[in-house]
Amino acid sequence: MIGAVLAAPDGRVVVSLDVLVENRHFRRDWSSAADVGWRAAMQNLADIAAMGARPTSLVVGLVLPADLPARWVTGLARGMAAACAPSGVAIVGGDLSAGDEVVVAVTVHGDLEGRSPVLRSGAHPGDVLALAGAQGRSVAGMALLQAGHPRAHLDLVDSYRRPRPILAAGPAAADAGATAMLDVSDGLLRDAGRLALASGVVLDLIDPAEAFRADLAVLDGAARLLGVDPLEWVLAGGEDHGLLATFPGGADLPESFRVIGHVHAATGPEVAGRVLVHGAAAPVTARGWDHFRG
Structure with a gap:
């Protein structure tokens, strides 16, 4: 890779990295x-937005099988460019190597633009979860x-x-406290x-039938086709890359x-890190994606 020089007007740079491995992630x-390129870029852009920052640039590392058609690589680049263009994000460099399967590693940089970073460790009892x-x-x-x-x-x-x-929601959330x-x-x-x-608290999701009414309606037809409870997709599904945030109670969101829940103190039997659903244990067995178990 040839070095890239990036401006950092804020004096701080937010950096994140994600890897997509063929037959594991796609x-x-x-x-x-182009779909793979879009996903690779967008999941990284969401990481930066979730810190309250604006994404500015990407660098991309590729591992490619020797027999992979060149048109596949150009399609990947087009998908990344399409995902980045609305946010004005540039792809400023990268590297490549040969391997048995496609691997796409993306590092993204972001600008806080004077904001304090929003960490995952700042939730307080009395906050709302949104x-x-x-x-x-x-x-x-x-x-x-x-x-x-x-x-x-x-x-x-x-x-x-x-x-x-919704990438713009990240900086907007930071500005809203x-x-x-x-x-x-x-x-x-x-x-x-x-x-x-990370915050040392307990989260309690409100009744999913209320909080996720629109999502459940969208999922209903596919759930019936596959014989699946759509609530499991809502509670355990990932890779929509929505932004989950806490705000002080009474704040204008x-x-x-x-609002999908509330933050409570971790006291008595409710240990820090527990997530309740309508005051009780989650009504689904799945808990989400595990990078080593699937």
């Missing part, structure tokens, strides 16, 4: 090269592909191939648990956020 028979973005759509799309229904419920399949997080934030990449329950553990 399949070439499920997604076009979400910006859809929930459950990506995992539903993947389930349809796994079941051999690539043309059913195309909106959900497209959500898997090309997630669309968000106390903690992260993006939902590995499942709502799993990522909410990470926020709760940015327009893109909806």
Whole structure:
């Protein structure tokens, strides 16, 4: 890689890295090269937004099989460019090597623009828990592909191939006084648990039938087709990359956020890091994506 020189007017740079491995995170028979490029870029852009920053640039590392057509690589680049263009993000460098399967490693940089970073460790008892973005759509799309229904419920399949997080919601949340934030990449329950553990609190989601009414309605047809409870997709599904944040009670939330729960002190039997659903244990067995177990 040839070095890139980047401006940092704020004096601080937010950096994040994600890796996509073929047949672990994507399949070439499920997604076009442009789809893979879009996902690789967008999941990184969401990481920066979740710190309250504006993404500015990417560097990309590729591992490519020797027989991979060049048009696949150019398609990957087009997908990345399409994901980055609305945010004015530039791809400023990268590197490549040969290997048995495609690996896409993306490092993203962001500018806080004078804001304090929003960490996952700042939630306080009395805060509200809010979400910006859809929930459950990506995992539903993947389930349809796994079941051999690539043309059913195309909106959900497209959500898997090309997630669309509300990137502007991150800086807006920071400006509105968000106390903690992260993006939902590995499942709502799993990522909410990470926020709760880092903050030393307990999170209690309000009744999902109320908090996720619109999501459940969108998922209903695919759930009936596959014989799945859509609540499992909502609570355990990831890779929609919605932004999960806490705000002081009574705060005016940015327009893109909806309240989905509350923050409580970790006292008595309620240990820090626990996530309740309507005051009780979560009514699903799945907890989200595990990078080593699947």
